Amino acid sequence: MEMMAAGDMAAVFLLVAEFGDQIAMVLRRHLRDLGVADPRPDDLQGLVVDAGLALQERAGAWRADGGALPWTWADRRLRALASAHVGVRAGELPPDVAGPEAGPAPPVEADEVEVLHALARERPDCRLLLQALDSVASPRNQSILLSVKVQAALGDPSPSVTVARQHGLRPDAVRQVVKRALDKLRGLAAGDDRFAPLADLALLA
Amino acid sequence: MTAARDAARRRHPSARWPLDVGRMQARIAADLAAAGHPWPARAAALLATRGRLGLDRAAFAELLEVPENAVAAMEEGVTDDRNWFEI
Helix, strand or coil: CHHHHCCCCCHHHHHHHHHHHHHHHHHHHHHHHCCCCCCCHHHHHHHHHHHHHHHHHHHHHCCHHHCCCHHHHCHHHHHHHHHHHHHHHCCCCCCCCCCCCCCCCCCCCCCHHHHHHHHHCCCHHHHHHHHHHHHHCCHHHHHHHHHHHHHHHCCCCCHHHHHHHHHCCCHHHHHHHHHHHHHHHHHHHHHCHHHHHHHHCHHHC | CHHHHHHHHHHCHHHCCCCCHHHHHHHHHHHHHHCCCCCHHHHHHHHHHHHHHCCCHHHHHHHHCCCHHHHHHHHHCCCCCCCHHHC
16 A cells, blocks of 8 residues: 555555455445345456555555555445446336345344444353453454454464455464463453453363 | 355455456556557556566566666656667
């Protein structure tokens, strides 16, 4: 993004080569919200190219210390691209043809921290874990820790690599965040009776 | 659980989305042509190569053993007395 922010047009190739899948994921979500559950690969390629160029145009205003990844920061613009694409593709229905009945909502990949917050409202053990996490890790590091653990539990052989890409970090930085957070959680469980039950959690193993 | 596993696989770098370099390059060439660039296709090819290598102009020029301003001139379409393509 530094290259892009400096107005270097070459950077858009690197951006899309490295993060095209992340951008495609965001575009897929917007398309799904707009009723296009399974876009054609060719259409998606074109949209990712459009998105890369749109990010290039706005790169000068993006700030690395703002905390948001470029495609999250430009989410509205990406949604507009998806919307324009759907609008171009959409044909007008004849007035006497009823539209399809609304189906079930498509699955959404939930943020792990949000899931934990939801669970904490119902379950005391989750509430305790959330309190412990709040006291030892920033919201970003909580998200990194939980994402790594979820990826690992789902069979990802290199969860730190996966999560590093999601957060725009290096894998070793992610491993360091996870190690520090777990060390602090274990310290809390060992040193504070209130948090002692956390020692039995698989998360801390 | 299957959906969750699929989602985990999609997030993994091994399932990375393939860049269609040709499409991106053609799009940039078209933009450059519209802006009056004298050799848009060549400039777009150069940008694509440099971009995929992740090099700035100085590093790219060093790699090619040409002056940095030659790279800049080819990308930006600067015309002067020299013919950069015959250097």
